[in-house]
Amino acid sequence: MLPMSVVHRLPQYYRWSAGLAGSRVEPYTLSESGNENDLIGLKLLSHNGAPAWDVMAVLKAALADIQLECALLEWEGEPCLFVQRVDECAATGRLKNQGVAIAETFSPADYG
Secondary structure, eight states, X not given: OOOOOEEXXXXXXXXXXXXXXXXOEEEXXXXXXOOTTOEEEEEESSOOHHHHHHHHHHHHHHHHHXXXXXXXXXXXXXXXXXXXXXXXXXXXXXXXXXXXXXXXXXXXXXXX
């Protein structure tokens, strides 16, 4: 059984580093032209260290169950799942169905 998990969408968009598709990503700014291969990153907030890698492997398997491609990579010292931006809704929907909480970022303007 999967312990209570919380993931957060990283604030940037990513792309595969040149020649390293599937193994290394790099962030880019929205001012650059995006395409269908853009990636988003999901970071686990509820676990650290080795347990975080184990939980992320379970989450990756849950996405694979619905044939959604993703990569589990280290980003800034933490395990992160990277999925294509066009698959973001499907990925977060699947994770929510598995009992994973998706943390949202709110700004003061959201409370008008």
